[in-house]
Amino acid sequence: MTAPLTSVTGQPNLATAVVPLRDGRTGKTRLAEHLPARERGRLVATLARHVVATLLAADGVRRVLVVTADPVFVTDALEADPRLEILTQPSAHPGLNGAVEFGREQVRRRWPGDRLLVIHADLPALSTADVAALLAPAAPVTLGPDRAGLGTNAVLLRPGTDAFTFAFGEGSLARHRHEAESLGSPAALVRRDGTAIDLDTEADFGALAPPVQEWLRAGIAVPDDGQRLRALP
Ligand SMILES: Nc1nc2c(ncn2[C@@H]2O[C@H](COP(=O)(O)OP(=O)(O)OP(=O)(O)O)[C@@H](O)[C@H]2O)c(=O)[nH]1
Ligand SMILES: C=C(OP(=O)(O)O)C(=O)O
Numbered sequence: 001m002t003a004p005l006t007s008v009t010g011q012p013n014l015a016t017a018v019v020p021l022r023d024g025r026t027g028k029t030r031l032a033e034h035l036p037a038r039e040r041g042r043l044v045a046t047l048a049r050h051v052v053a054t055l056l057a058a059d060g061v062r063r064v065l066v067v068t069a070d071p072v073f074v075t076d077a078l079e080a081d082p083r084l085e086i087l088t089q090p091s092a093h094p095g096l097n098g099a100v101e102f103g104r105e106q107v108r109r110r111w112p113g114d115r116l117l118v119i120h121a122d123l124p125a126l127s128t129a130d131v132a133a134l135l136a137p138a139a140p141v142t143l144g145p146d147r148a149g150l151g152t153n154a155v156l157l158r159p160g161t162d163a164f165t166f167a168f169g170e171g172s173l174a175r176h177r178h179e180a181e182s183l184g185s186p187a188a189l190v191r192r193d194g195t196a197i198d199l200d201t202e203a204d205f206g207a208l209a210p211p212v213q214e215w216l217r218a219g220i221a222v223p224d225d226g227q228r229l230r231a232l233p
Contacts, residue, residue: 013113013115013158014060014061015060016063016064017064017117017118018103018107019055019118019119019120020066020067020096020103021044021066021074022044022070022096023044023070024077025041025070027040027044028044030201031199042219042220043199043216045077046216046219046220047121047122047124047199047216048074048122049219050124050126052066052081052084052121054126054130056081056083056084058128058135059128060135062111062114063085064081064085065103065106065107066087067099067100067103068086069099071088074086087102087103097166097168100155100168101166104162108162112159113159114159115158116156117134117155117156118154118155118156118157119195122198122200123153123195123197123198123199124197124199125193125194125209133190134190134195135156136190137156137188139186140160140183140184141156141161141164141176141180141185141188142154142156142187142188143173143189144191144195145195146196146197147204147207149173150170150174151171151172151173152173152176153195153196153198154195164183165179193207
């Protein structure tokens with residue numbers, strides 16, 4: 001049985017967000033053709049700053065836990081905030097699914113009544129309205145598909161859904177929908193640009209609105225090397 005949507009105070013259960021973030025060196029490999037390593041690191045940091053700041057500004061999000069194998073990079077990349085914790089991913093929990101599972105264990109142990117919002121750190125158009133849309137459905141499991149409708153960029157779990165197995169990776173949406181159904185009800189799907197556009201490829205960059213493209217270019221620009229600004233199309 002799933003926990004009620006509202007707490008004993010009648011207020012909606014707040015959510016703790018878990019954001020997996022690899023490091024500043026090994027990710028965004030699909031952009032390697034367009035961006036040298038230093039700019040890819042700056043891109044990862046710029047995207048993560050945006051996602052974390054948006055989560056912290058959104059109604060209904062109590063705190064943000066970033067799970068990473070590289071806490072030095074992440075501490076440097078993110079602005080400190082009393083509601084932000086950077087957790088080192090233990091080697092016993094490898095990979096993306098290991099990172100989010102570790103985050104879930106922390107949330108269930110420390111704040112068992114919270115809803116859990118797992119959301120990727122590479123969503124350049126994410127807004128507080130998108131976060132509100134993810135938190136709105138009453139379903140035990142809410143999913144934010146990617147723009148191809150094949151992957152998953154966000155998973156919102158209510159308490160009582162600990163049997164849900166995270167299955168991020170290529171084609172994860174079908175697996176996550178199946179997981180929700182095996183818990184007893186279909187997942188709610190939230191399809192919005194802000195949750196759907198993760199920046200993995202040149203085509204993803206092209207799908208972004210011009211102002212978003214502009215602040216991303218500014219974020220990755222290395223101050224002493226203006227030439228590199230032309231790297232992305
Ligand atoms: N902590 C942690 N986060 C990860 C890991 N792998 C991916 N992520 C994060 O999960 C989210 C989705 O990542 P992906 O798009 O699958 O991978 P990516 O590193 O961004 O890019 P690619 O190299 O193109 O696959 C991003 O926020 C990544 O930083 C991992 O092994 N550990
Ligand atoms: C990790 C996923 O996708 P991507 O690597 O494209 O971000 C996913 O959709 O589960």
